[in-house]
Amino acid sequence: MHYNTIVIGAGPAGLFAAQMIAKQNLKVLLLERNAKAGKKLLLSGSGQCNFTHAGDMIHFLKCYGEHSRFLKKALLTFDNQMCMDFFQKSGIAYHILPSGKVFPKSMQSEDILDTLLLNCQLANVEFSYNSLVEDITVYDTLFTVETNHNKRYFSDHIIIATGGKSYPKTGSDGSGYILAEHLGHQIIEPKPALTDVRVKDRSFSVLSGLSFQQIELTVWHEHKKVIAYQDDLLFTHKGLSGPVILNASRWINNNDHITINFLYPRTYEEANSYFTKHLSEFGKEELITFLKRLNLPKSFCQVICESLQIDPHILCAKLPRKMREALVQALTKCPFEIESLGGFHMAMATAGGISLKEVNPSTMESRKQKGLYFAGEVLDIDGNTGGYNIQAAFSTAYLCAESIKNKIKK
Ligand SMILES: Cc1cc2nc3c(=O)[nH]c(=O)nc-3n(C[C@H](O)[C@H](O)[C@H](O)COP(=O)(O)OP(=O)(O)OC[C@H]3O[C@@H](n4cnc5c(N)ncnc54)[C@H](O)[C@@H]3O)c2cc1C
The missing domain is CATH 3.50.50.60 (FAD/NAD(P)-binding domain)
Known part of the structure; x- marks a missing residue:
């Protein structure tokens, strides 16, 4: 025919x-x-x-x-x-x-x-x-x-x-x-493409189901910046998902690094000066209470503090400078190493x-x-x-x- x-x-x-x-x-x-x-x-x-x-x-x-x-x-x-x-x-x-x-x-x-x-x-x-x-x-x-x-x-x-x-x-x-x-x-x-990712560090898996709006994700390949995306993020049992991950996945390879800015649009520098100013203002407040002011979920703050060995109940005024900087770093440039992308299935x-x-x-x-x-x-x-x-x-x-x-x- x-x-x-x-x-x-x-x-x-x-x-x-x-x-x-x-x-x-x-x-x-x-x-x-x-x-x-x-x-x-x-x-x-x-x-x-x-x-x-x-x-x-x-x-x-x-x-x-x-x-x-x-x-x-x-x-x-x-x-x-x-x-x-x-x-x-x-x-x-x-x-x-x-x-x-x-x-x-x-x-x-x-x-x-x-x-x-x-x-x-x-x-x-x-x-x-x-x-x-x-x-x-x-x-x-x-x-x-x-x-x-x-x-x-x-x-x-x-x-x-x-x-x-x-x-x-x-x-x-x-x-x-x-x-x-x-x-x-x-x-x-x-x-x-349009897939979620598994990450090597599983300390965040307790946050499975927790989502964030409008974070910034940056993809790094061999220490070189590949691309940055801003959108919503979801923690999963073994890694990360949500539109920001799905859209960025076309650029991500196994063993690449990604960093997440949970305080976007604040940069590290802006966040650091914000923390310096306001930690002393709220000096008698516990750190965990202060972090909640930034719309960060309590469970997330606890995991971040734990990963940095910071007591979340420390009074803001007593937080040493080095710890403050490490905390701001973790909140604005939180690193994850990619284990694998979700497969074709x-x-x-x-x-x-x-x-x-x-x-x-x-x-x-x-x-x-x-x-x-x-x-x-x-x-x-x-x-x-x-x-x-x-x-x-x-x-x-x-x-x-x-x-x-x-x-x-x-
Ligand atoms: C779970 C899921 C949700 C999605 N949601 C959205 C969404 O909401 N919005 C959006 O824009 N996109 C979405 N997508 C993507 C979108 O569905 C695809 O991009 C789109 O279907 C591609 O259309 P296509 O016609 O090119 O191919 P397909 O839809 O893949 O169709 C190809 C067809 O070719 C047939 N075929 C393949 N090989 C042969 C062969 N050798 N001989 C005969 N027939 C063959 C297949 O059986 C199939 O029917 C989603 C994808 C998935 C998997």
Whole structure:
């Protein structure tokens, strides 16, 4: 059977591209290895699907690490407002949280998936489930796609939308990278992103469940500063989590160090002068009471004091200078050594993937093979937590579809 386009992978990227192309009366086949579409999409946002973010483009372009530039054209061509409008027009009202995260009003990810499937159905996209694509070959301009049942399909265009490697049980286990490699593409080593971390020092594990708002986290690699992020933090049984850790995880490697400023936006110097001034002012107060004035939870202060061998009940006036400095240091530059990142089974995204150098950012077409396209997380892109990954899947899919549509018009 000969198709105009074969899309591989029925996640948000594949579904979105397929319906757009098929709406031009072009023959489109969608091959999905699972028995159903959108397994990961259904899990997204804890089953509520945070499908985009309401921030402006300046904000958006800061949310994809060093790969934002590659995504600029895609995000500007199909932006978050167009994304919200697409679902609204399809009958799905949306809801913007104060944080800017956008969800379907029903808070049900099924609604987003059903809308994508309905659009595919109305446009006559042909689906073949339980079809694991094992190989793609190309002769001249014709692609041959082979699936696990030894079935062969022919097509003028291919969109690889097979996702990354995280949550492999959802079907995205990295097999798309092998397909792309066979077609001459370079793969940047995939690494778990949007994941929590385990730390070597477990003295903080008693704080599991405790969260902090707007702390600053700095990542250090071999004593060199890599990056700093500000957001909320959560202590876990074996380490750290929360948006600040998830977003920074793309920059963190095993054995790196991170430091946390629990007094952010105060710097060490500012905090030190604050302590110097106010410890004498509240000289008759116990240190633990003084620390609570800084909105630091009691259990946390106790652990910090214990780690520095400071009596939390010492009167502020009696705290020696060296101990004060050590305390301020621990509160503004609290060090943790990374034991490991959460694996692919718990990472919400994949850093790495199809090398962006070999993909045209205006069309998502391969620079190596005409007619071959990539959309979504299979590319070497990973966004922050907050709706940026699904938006990137739609925006890159949009460019693929536009490019294929434009070729037909010519
Ligand atoms: C728990 C969790 C929560 C998340 N929450 C959010 C959120 O709220 N907001 C957000 O923006 N992002 C979120 N993400 C990330 C987001 O879900 C992904 O970035 C997005 O699904 C990527 O879309 P995709 O279409 O590129 O790939 P996927 O959704 O991974 O879809 C790829 C599809 O391709 C199929 N496939 C793979 N290989 C083959 C093959 N060889 N042959 C045939 N089919 C194949 C897979 O079975 C799969 O169905 C979350 C991720 C996880 C794991």
